[in-house]
Amino acid sequence: MYEVTIIKSFSAAHLLTEIGGKCEELHGHNFKVEVTVGADTLTEEGILIDFRLVKKWLKEILDEMDHQHLNDLPFFAGKNPSSENIAYHVYSAMQARAKTSGVAVIRVKVWESESAAVSYSDER
DSSP states (O other): OEEEEEEEEEEEEEOOTTSOSGGGSOEEEEEEEEEEEEESSOOTTSOSSOHHHHHHHHHHHHHTTTTSBGGGSGGGTTSOOOHHHHHHHHHHHHHHHHTTTTOEEEEEEEEEETTEEEEEOSOO
């Protein structure tokens, strides 16, 4: 399988309820998001997908969250905007964009600091 990975960042604030500790207070992160898409075959031009297209999709998704209070965004209504839920949201939004492009989203990894990250994939 061929894979392409794009990395972009965004900054946002959030608070996580009912988990205890400092994270229940409003705080922010400079999140780094890695998205990997893949497929078994290449185009006739010999590429998996144009990097610019994957970058565009990811920018559109992250722009909705950049410099926002994540708890106030509709796609986090009723749930904590945790790194896990951010990864799931980005995965779902990327999958919707990728469905007609011949690639599938393999995984989304969200870093909330240099030493802490979560990943989401649909693999079981």
